């Protein structure tokens with residue numbers, strides 16, 4: 234579906250992509266990882282047709298640069314840094330829906346599912362929203378329209394746990410639709426969402442691996458946790474995960490795709506964990 238053939242991108246004298254060749258097929262859900270400056274965003278900008286470059290980028294045989302309209306019509310895109318738009322949110326939705334010839338009500342529906350009250354924000358300038366509200370609005374625009382290529386830059390970074398769960402469920406509903414490309418600095422953030430990991434390093438592909446695709450994105454885990462002694466920092470961390478408890482016993486729910494991140498947090502407190510139970514408890518049908 235998507236081919237990068239020996240793509241080289243140079244800014245002035247600096248070579249940022251050093252001959253990237255990749256094939257992405259329908260059904261690929263890809264984590265594009267790598268440290269700051271590795272070239273992830275530049276690769277995406279080439280796919281969006283924003284940059285000139287050497288080599289070829291093709292989407293079903295079409296160059297995104299020469300056929301921007303046709304290629305962008307197939308893409309949903311959530312940028313890492315929201316654009317500083319002064320346009321009211323309602324107008325932005327109307328504009329985005331008109332550009333990609335889709336139904337604004339569907340975008341509003343996704344925004345509502347993510348927990349935003351659209352009627353309260355429709356007249357507010359987009360730039361005045363909080364980081365999480367901006368992200369929910371941009372996710373609504375990207376997911377609330379038909380597209381078979383979904384490109385997301387750190388999409389869940391500013392979402393609260395409930396919105397993350399809903400967001401994962403929305404992604405699960407679309408997982409075989411086309412190509413999903415998610416960039417992240419942290420593999421644990423996106424590991425459960427993907428079936429392929431591409432790691433970039435200094436403008437080249439350092440690793441391209443298929444990964445086990447066994448975590449149900451819609452699952453939730455019930456967690457019961459006992460500590461050998463009460464600890465204020467651990468209690469704070471658990472409260473941030475929505476856990477309820479006091480002293481040494483805590484209970485809470487973890488979204489399936491968050492399990493690795495949760496275990497990462499727990500690993501900082503292994504010395505005082507006296508008991509831990511994690512049980513898959515609920516499956517949601519999207």
Ligand SMILES: Nc1ncnc2c1ncn2[C@@H]1O[C@H](COP(=O)(O)OP(=O)(O)OP(=O)(O)O)[C@@H](O)[C@H]1O
Nearest residue numbers: 244247249267268269270271272273274275276418
């Ligand atoms: N418009 C530009 N002009 C000059 N250099 C640029 C430009 N855009 C990116 N670069 C350089 O290209 C390199 C790769 O940047 P890029 O944004 O693609 O990395 P990244 O992997 O997305 O990083 P991050 O994880 O920090 O977002 C960096 O060294 C950056 O300074």
